[in-house]
Structure formats: C-alpha cells, structure tokens
Amino acid sequence: GTGTAxxxxxxxxxTVGAAFKHHKDPNFAASFTSVKANAGHAEPGAGFGGMVCLLMAVRDKMIAPNIQLRTMNAHVSQALGGINANIGTQTGPVLMDPKLGAMCGGVSSFGYSGTICHAIVRVAHSELAKLSxxxxxxxxxxxxxAWREDVNVLLQQRLKSPDGAVxxxxFSPARGPFVKLVYDHQVKGHIVFPGAGYLEMARAA
Known part of the structure; x- marks a missing residue:
C-alpha cells in the first residue's frame, strides 16, 4: 500500500472487491504487507522488491509486518468488508495457515504513467517444478x-538572406505541431503565446 491514510x-x-468479494469461508484470512511502508519508495524497482517479498512469504509461510503500523486506520477496517485479515504490526511476522490450501499471493505495482501490473504467485503442488x-x-x-535530430517545434524552419546565406x-508556421503545443494557453478564447515559450525559443536557438 501507499502507507497513507x-x-x-x-x-x-x-483488493477485497477484486479478489475476496465472494469469499465466504470464515476460516480464511487474507494477509497484507507493504514494501513501501517498510523501506521507502523504490520507484522503478518497487515492483521487483514486492515480488521478492512475496516469494519469501509463500516460501516461508510467513509475511513481514508493516514496521510503521501503530494503530489501525478505521477506514481500512471498513474497506475490508468483513473478511478476516492478517495485518502485521511491530510484534513480528504473521504466520499464514497452510491448512487453508496452497499458498498464494499477489503483488501490485503502480506506475506514474498509469500502468498497473499485478502478479500472482502460487506454490507448486509437485515437488519438482517443470521447467519450460x-x-x-x-x-x-x-x-x-541515419541519425537525424528532431525538428524543434518552435524553430521549424531556418531562414536565408537574399544572397542565399543561412x-x-x-520561422515556425502557426499550424500543426506548433498550434498543438500552445493551444491550451488561451485567454478569453484566444491563443496567447506563453512567456516561457520565448525562453524556450532562445534556449533552442
């Protein structure tokens, strides 16, 4: 989780709505933990860190606690919707009962661009997993x-003098990519070239 209220x-x-909405077994308990709350935001490596923790959890049949957790957020209890949950505190790892079936778990990784990836891991029933x-x-x-520099939207065409010297x-025509760049900067329905655009033009030139 994000580690925020x-x-x-x-x-x-x-998670409850997607995975446990129809789970009626009173002996079932879902276990939750968080890498970010324990070790901070790993940015590109956050998903891999969560996967490592999940693999260790299903291997050892234990789940690491949230070392920052002091008191339960009342909104979290409400979001659980009545299902049993193991949410570790400072007291140590939470044992997951192997009698409830094959050990399995999932890890989610949320990207800034909106990309969401969820991976599910389950213990193999066979003693020796079959390799592909x-x-x-x-x-x-x-x-x-051939290497070619992209044309700067603000500096699309370089002019020549009458004698042909560069x-x-x-010059940038007020259409196409140029208009798309400044279209949202409007005042009373009229496109106004932003002041930052002049600085960008000078920097690019």
Missing part, C-alpha cells in the same frame, strides 16, 4: 540508421 483504504477496498523447454538462441541483427533567424 487516504491511499491504504482505497487499495484495501480494491529452452528457447532458441536469440540472433541479433545489427541495423544502421541566417540565425527561424
């Missing part, structure tokens, strides 16, 4: 591409 009830409620057959060796084919004067 606002985010935790939302994530708990989403080896894939064919990857063949790399080197390709050469000047340090640029």
């Amino acid at each position: 606002l985010g935790d009830p939302i994530e708990i409620g989403s 057959p080896p894939a064919e060796k990857l063949v790399y084919r080197r390709l050469v591409f 000047e340090d004067t640029f």
Whole structure:
C-alpha cells in the first residue's frame, strides 16, 4: 500500500472487491504487507522488491509486518468488508495457515504513467517444478540508421538572406505541431503565446 491514510483504504477496498468479494469461508484470512511502508519508495524497482517479498512469504509461510503500523486506520477496517485479515504490526511476522490450501499471493505495482501490473504467485503442488523447454538462441541483427535530430517545434524552419546565406533567424508556421503545443494557453478564447515559450525559443536557438 501507499502507507497513507487516504491511499491504504482505497487499495484495501480494491483488493477485497477484486479478489475476496465472494469469499465466504470464515476460516480464511487474507494477509497484507507493504514494501513501501517498510523501506521507502523504490520507484522503478518497487515492483521487483514486492515480488521478492512475496516469494519469501509463500516460501516461508510467513509475511513481514508493516514496521510503521501503530494503530489501525478505521477506514481500512471498513474497506475490508468483513473478511478476516492478517495485518502485521511491530510484534513480528504473521504466520499464514497452510491448512487453508496452497499458498498464494499477489503483488501490485503502480506506475506514474498509469500502468498497473499485478502478479500472482502460487506454490507448486509437485515437488519438482517443470521447467519450460529452452528457447532458441536469440540472433541479433545489427541495423544502421541515419541519425537525424528532431525538428524543434518552435524553430521549424531556418531562414536565408537574399544572397542565399543561412541566417540565425527561424520561422515556425502557426499550424500543426506548433498550434498543438500552445493551444491550451488561451485567454478569453484566444491563443496567447506563453512567456516561457520565448525562453524556450532562445534556449533552442
């Protein structure tokens, strides 16, 4: 979870609604923990850190506590919707009862761009997991591409003097990409070129 009073009830409620909404077994207990609340935000590595913790949890049949948890958020209790939950505190890891079936768990990773990935891990019933057959060796084919700098939207065309010499004067037609860039900067329905745009033009030139 996010480790915040606002985010935790939302994530708990989403998890319960997606995975445990129809779970009626009174002996069932869902266990929750968080990497971010224990070790901080790992940014790109957050999903991998959560996966490592999940693999250790299903392997050892234990789940790490939330070391920052002091008192239960009342909104989290409400979001649980009546299901039993193991949410570790400072007292130590919470044992997960193996008699309830195969150990399984999930980890979610939320990206700033809106990308959401959820992975589910379950203990294999066989003593020796079957490995997938080896894939064919990857063949790399080197390709050469001509390098070309992208045209700056604010400096689309470089002007020439009457004698044909190239000047340090640029021109951008008020259409296409240029309009898309400044379209949202409007005053009373008229597009006004933002002051920051002049600074960007000077920097690019």
